[in-house]
Amino acid sequence: MTALRALVRKELASLFGTPTAYLALTMVALVTALIFFDHLRLYNQILFVYASATMGGFATDSIPDYVNLWDSVFFPVMETLGLTLIGVVPLVTMRAFAEERARGTDELILTTHLTPGQIVLAKFGVAYLFVASMMAVSFLYPVMAIEQGGLGLEHLSAVYLGLVLHGIGLASIGLVCSAFTSSQLVAAISAWAIAFLLWDLSWASSFVGERVAEILDALSIQPRYSSFAGGVVSLANVIYFAGIALVSLAAARFSFDLRRVSG
Amino acid sequence: MNGAVASADVDALPLPGRGIAIEAHTLTRRFGERLALDALTLRIERGASFALLGANGAGKTTFIRLVTGALLPTSGSLTVDGISPALRPAEVHARIGFVMETSRLYPEMRVRGFLRFMGGARGLAGAALVRAVDAALARFQLEPVASRLVGNLSKGYQQRVSLAQAFLDDPPLLIVDEPTGGLDPVQRREVQALLRGLRGKCTLLLCTHDLEEARTLATRVGVLHAGRLVAEGEPSELLGGADELALFRASVERAT
Numbered sequence: 001m002t003a004l005r006a007l008v009r010k011e012l013a014s015l016f017g018t019p020t021a022y023l024a025l026t027m028v029a030l031v032t033a034l035i036f037f038d039h040l041r042l043y044n045q046i047l048f049v050y051a052s053a054t055m056g057g058f059a060t061d062s063i064p065d066y067v068n069l070w071d072s073v074f075f076p077v078m079e080t081l082g083l084t085l086i087g088v089v090p091l092v093t094m095r096a097f098a099e100e101r102a103r104g105t106d107e108l109i110l111t112t113h114l115t116p117g118q119i120v121l122a123k124f125g126v127a128y129l130f131v132a133s134m135m136a137v138s139f140l141y142p143v144m145a146i147e148q149g150g151l152g153l154e155h156l157s158a159v160y161l162g163l164v165l166h167g168i169g170l171a172s173i174g175l176v177c178s179a180f181t182s183s184q185l186v187a188a189i190s191a192w193a194i195a196f197l198l199w200d201l202s203w204a205s206s207f208v209g210e211r212v213a214e215i216l217d218a219l220s221i222q223p224r225y226s227s228f229a230g231g232v233v234s235l236a237n238v239i240y241f242a243g244i245a246l247v248s249l250a251a252a253r254f255s256f257d258l259r260r261v262s263g
Numbered sequence: 264m265n266g267a268v269a270s271a272d273v274d275a276l277p278l279p280g281r282g283i284a285i286e287a288h289t290l291t292r293r294f295g296e297r298l299a300l301d302a303l304t305l306r307i308e309r310g311a312s313f314a315l316l317g318a319n320g321a322g323k324t325t326f327i328r329l330v331t332g333a334l335l336p337t338s339g340s341l342t343v344d345g346i347s348p349a350l351r352p353a354e355v356h357a358r359i360g361f362v363m364e365t366s367r368l369y370p371e372m373r374v375r376g377f378l379r380f381m382g383g384a385r386g387l388a389g390a391a392l393v394r395a396v397d398a399a400l401a402r403f404q405l406e407p408v409a410s411r412l413v414g415n416l417s418k419g420y421q422q423r424v425s426l427a428q429a430f431l432d433d434p435p436l437l438i439v440d441e442p443t444g445g446l447d448p449v450q451r452r453e454v455q456a457l458l459r460g461l462r463g464k465c466t467l468l469l470c471t472h473d474l475e476e477a478r479t480l481a482t483r484v485g486v487l488h489a490g491r492l493v494a495e496g497e498p499s500e501l502l503g504g505a506d507e508l509a510l511f512r513a514s515v516e517r518a519t
Contacts (some may be wrong), residue, residue, distance in 0.1 A: 002386050
């Protein structure tokens with residue numbers, strides 16, 4: 001445990017001490033704020049139209065159910081945040097193993113008491129902590145949704161469970177891409193490619209047979225993430241994200257064995 | 264996954280003395296078609312300072328990577344204190360200190376921070392870690408640069424940092440790969456003096472292509488050529504009076 005603690009401390013200092021990390025945090029905060037205020041402006045315009053239509057005053061019973069703060073503002077913000085994370089998380093995870101390989105320090109730390117499994121876990125834990133801090137930036141909006149939009153705590157929990165699982169999946173995809181290369185650029189690009197492809201695999205459904213289309217839909221992140229954002233918690237969706245993480249981390253661990261064989 | 268070896272176990276590790284520290288038997292390693300090590304058979308006794316000499320590409324670094332468990336052999340056997348690095352790397356890691364080439368450090372870390380990290384990774388904690396770091400800083404004359412970034416140090420100081428991290432928990436086996444590569448003559452002399460000071464305190468496996476370094480630091484020398492051990496003996500017997508070219512030519516001729 002001492003060795004693991006030492007690595008976690010070093011990784012925390014290394015990740016939270018880089019400008020790239022704070023650039024990523026700022027990007028996420030800016031994008032979500034822009035999307036939030038843009039949708040809030042649209043929502044206000046719609047309300048204004050309804051208010052004007054009633055002439056005599058603001059009649060809330062004339063507003064259709066689908067025009068509400070959650071569906072018009074907060075849901076699009078959470079959807080955009082999910083997509084933004086795909087763009088940003090690979091920037092955070094690309095260094096994890098690729099930089100160690102490029103410098104040759106991977107072999108140095110492997111001659112300590114640290115095992116490959118511990119190294120993968122430490123790097124994943126720290127990367128995820130950073131991803132979680134990016135998600136925390138968005139916490140203001142659901143709190144407002146509870147205050148203003150009548151969103152229940154149950155719904156909010158589902159939204160955040162989805163966000164947490166999405167982050168875990170993305171961090172592990174980013175790490176496995178970093179584990180198989182010594183180039184940070186290759187790590188980031190391959191993680192983007194895999195994550196964007198997985199985000200919406202269903203786009204390819206129309207080009208393939210029904211059976212394959214079903215499989216593609218099942219592998220797609222977006223419908224599962226949206227399901228959480230819509231307040232629905234399904235065990236299948238939880239298992240899906242946990243599966244992505246387990247397979248990716250096992251592959252990252254396997255990369256150490258592969259290097260011992262291939263050199 | 265191999266479990267890490269607890270620091271308490273490290274106290275029970277064999278001290279330099281009689282016995283075999285490293286034993287390779289018909290050790291072979293291929294990278295695709297290229298034969299990097301060709302049926303290497305070698306014994307290094309505990310407490311010896313063994314220099315593995317050879318030109319670039321002779322197989323020195325491959326041998327080191329096999330000893331540290333970073334590579335698996337294609338065939339043959341290798342043990343460190345009777346333990347296979349291929350099968351039980353964690354136990355071997357508890358016995359070794361590894362000094363890589365100069366640039367293989369964390370340039371963004373400060374010297375003391377880097378040593379604290381490496382000490383922690385070697386299972387040291389609390390007061391024992393502080394003592395080990397302070398002792399390493401003093402032993403390798405790093406106190407004046409303790410709070411500087413590793414990346415801002417001269418190559419000579421970086422190599423001292425590398426030696427200091429390897430010696431944090433006083434390992435019975437120290438493996439040093441090209442310790443003076445890229446250093447100027449003054450830095451080279453300083454690093455060689457530090458390595459000479461470690462002689463007899465542990466088993467030293469030194470890989471170098473520098474004859475003078477092997478002559479002054481080693482108690483035994485092996486010459487690698489194209490992955491084969493072509494000569495082995497006392498430095499005076501192998502290197503005495505011979506110039507570099509004559510040594511390699513004679514060794515290779517003997518082997519072929």
